Amino acid sequence: MLPIRNSSEMSQEGHGSDGDVEMGLNTDQVTTEVFTGRTDKTYSIEEINKICNEKAQEAKTAAEKTIEMIEADRKKKLEKISQLRTELTNTINDANIKINKIYEDLKKI
Incomplete structure (x- = not known):
C-alpha cells in the first residue's frame, strides 16, 4: 500500500518545547509518494x-x-x-x- 502524504508535510514539521516533533498538515496538495530503490517519486491524486x-x-x-x-x-x-x-x-x-x-x-x- 502506498503511503499518502501531504506534499508540504516536511516543511510543516517543528519541534515543540518538549522535544517532540509536531506535525502540521497543509491539505493544499495531497500526493502519494512511491519509494523506489534509487529515487523518490511523487504522484498527484489526479495522476x-x-x-x-x-x-x-x-x-x-x-x-x-x-x-x-x-x-x-x-x-x-x-x-x-x-x-x-x-x-x-x-x-x-x-x-x-x-x-x-x-x-x-x-x-x-
Missing part, C-alpha cells in the same frame, strides 16, 4: 486517478474481447451441433428407408 482509470479501461476492454471470443466460439459450436444433428437425422431416415425396403422384400418371400 493516480488517471492511471487507475486507464487500467480499469484496459481491463474492461480485455473482458469485452474475451466475451466476444467466447460468444463466437459458442456460436460456432452451436452451428456444428446443428449440422451434426441434421446429418444424424438424414442418416437415420436413410437407414429406416433401407430397413423398410428389406422388410418388404422379405415379406414377398
